[in-house]
Amino acid sequence: MTGWVAANLISVLNGLAIGALLFVLAVGLSLVFGMMDVLNLAHGALFVVGAYLAAALTGGGASWGAFLGALGLAAVIGLLGGGLLSVMTEPLRRRSHLDQALLTLGVALIVAELLQIVFGDDPLAVPAPPGLDGSTSVFGAAYPTYRLVLIGVGAVLAVGVWLLVERTTLGALVRATVADRDMVAAIGVDNRRVKITVFALGSLLATVAGVLGGPVYGASVGLDSTVLILALVVVVIGGLGSVRGALVGALVIGQIESLGRALLPDLASFVLFGALALVLIVRPRGLFGGRSGATA
Amino acid sequence: MTDVSQQAEVPDNVVGGTASVTDPGRRRSPLTIAVVVVVVLVLAAAPLFLAPFATTTLTRLLVFGLLAVSLDLLVGVTGLPSLGHAAYFGAGAYAAGWVSVHVTAAIPVPLLVGAVVGGVAAAATGWVAVRSAGVYFLMLTLAIGEVLAQLAQSWDSVTGGANGLSGIPAARLGGEPLVNAGYLYWYVLVVGLVAFALVWLLARSPFGAALRGIRDNEPRMRAIGYPTVVHKYAAFVAAGTVAGAAGSLLAAQQRLVTPSDLGFTTAALVLLAVVIGGAGTLWGPVVGAAVVILVRDALGPGLGGHGELLLGIVFVLVVYLLPRGAAGLAGLRPFRRRRP
């Protein structure tokens, strides 16, 4: 067992790093979906906005100022973008889920094309901040320092989001809305304010994840749909609207992406789909999905 | 909805009127028949007075239109919005292309192989998706489509990887290769019309009526004894088969199949075509497909290859302004989910 872990340590660590990033990305998607039934297909585009922002600001050379500036700017853009998306889906509230999803799909296409026009077709690299661009020895194996930091940052954000959802008034509202939206509306809480807040915070996490993921994934055309799929799979496996589900789903998918690709390079896509299918057969509402309803 | 049979002046070709039983007074108006005949004749004569380039664009439009029709069987008739439908289109295209390269390009072999592989791919993956509903279905089909697209990208030995499957020979009819743009167009047109007619008949059959019942109210369909998952699965496989046939036409027309042909963008664009045209009408999505292809291929170059930007804007506008699509503009009401 220890031998196996040592041999695949790099892959396991990579999986943790991907998982940390996926959690930050997926938790916003999960909460918006679980709360408001809005499937935000522009979530991947928000991630890529963050990635390109990091590439643009650090393009003149890696520096902490540029990296932190990108993080801050990405956070602001995420908040505004999420708020805008929330307002845009509002008139469609009475229409089918499909219409809301289609709207965000249209936004995703527009954003992706605009980024391509501004930044060109070639993938851009994002350097890690100074001091984190080297590698660290982990049990004798050299491993990129930035990814270790990423695992740590992901853990901190996970705890932060968990505290926000479990320990604050806003979090209580969010959980109550996931459980029973009509009841929350009935006790006089303005659904729209909760929705805008969660949408904005979820989008903030997506753009921030884009910046954080920059040194790993870079910024490229088509990255938006790749990360969107991964985030959706995480959300489906974990269960909609569940922070714990998003965390477990992200860690599982992170390992599948990393270990799966290392051990079964040809089958990685199938392993991903197989995991998804397996979870849905055994637990149709995801591992931690609530709201199973009386008819389940 | 309005009683379609009373609007004699409007073409009554909205799918979903009725099968035999229920509306004995319903007749095709002579005008409808005349419109259909004129459209078919104009389409058939098009290569005679169009430049080869325009004929090729029209061919591509027909291919995409057939894909849109197959998706409408899911979205409009059955109420299953799929974001992974391009996967079966691509599976059919790769299969038809591979057969043309390695076995024979003689019609109808690539066509049949493409249709069968599209159907088999839909059968192999669809059973997970049809057990879900609503937005879950959207997410699962998206994930399935992306997995198949990644498979196309990574299975180098068969698909040619990221470069695509190239060197597909021209389709052959009676030993003669269809290299002339006009002949190729007619081949695509004939297959497209036949496939459209089959989907049309299916949508008006008792099976089609059951699918519309599922779209309107699935729990009630279960309560009157329909195993709805079986019906949805059958519709999914049928749609995949038609998409596979459309894919084989793509292979014959482009002579090249790339992973982007079954990727997310293609899936999103074909869904856009269905939404623009009006889901549930079958002919509307063909119009929608024409709009999408023309914007992307005809206006795109003028926008520096960014026709998709325009399509994204169209997408947003259509969702807000035309909830029933272009068919809604024509005064026809496709049957959307409504509370009675």
Added chain:
Amino acid sequence: MTPALSCHGLRRSFGALRAVDDVDLTVEAGARHALIGPNGAGKSTVFRLLSGRMRPDAGTVRLADRDVTRLSEVARCRLGMSQTLQHTSLFASLTAAETVALAVRRHGPTGGGARIEPWPRRHPAVDARCAELLADVGLADVAARPVPALSHGERKQLEVALALACAPTVLMLDEPAAGMSPAESARLLALLDGLPREVTVLFVEHDLDLVFDLADRVTVLHLGRVLLSGTPDEVRASDAVREAYLGTGRREELFTS
């Protein structure tokens, strides 16, 4: 003689609330059996457990001599159990005749309902059966009208036609007369009264006049349990039933109206 429908020890909880608690019910073949009780007595839940829409936590359901507890709603319908729902739940894009045709094709004279028939074909027998059913419930004039254009009462009638089109041996009606005009209600009563005795009817109803006009057997539920099962006269004479209705009924009116 085997009862047409029965359940034993049926239980279902929602959280801490025991909505249905150890209910035994026997519906004899050919009976006109009413299920009544004050609001919140668990009538609708029992109904859903019997029809298969909802799974019981414990207990068994038998249709004739067959244990159907583990069978789905679809399978139970194929075995002859058919239902109308309390809140009309129909198909927004179909006409009245198309709606009935769906069920007739599945259960009716063509007999091929289990098959998937992917091409249009005329079935005169289906047309005739649809026309007959619509005439029976009084909808012959509006057969070609889309469901959203029907009045509330007409939709309730269509529900009944749809349920009858499933060729049931056990017909289950959840508040069939709710919202109907007195004339419509009278027609419904006549229709149900005129059904052949091979069809067993189990119905939930608030309108006690209709209950005592139609039912030959009445079961009273109260707080998820069976309070009494007997003939209409026995129920009318029971003090316990009166207490259940009056004792809680007054208070409930405050909540429900």
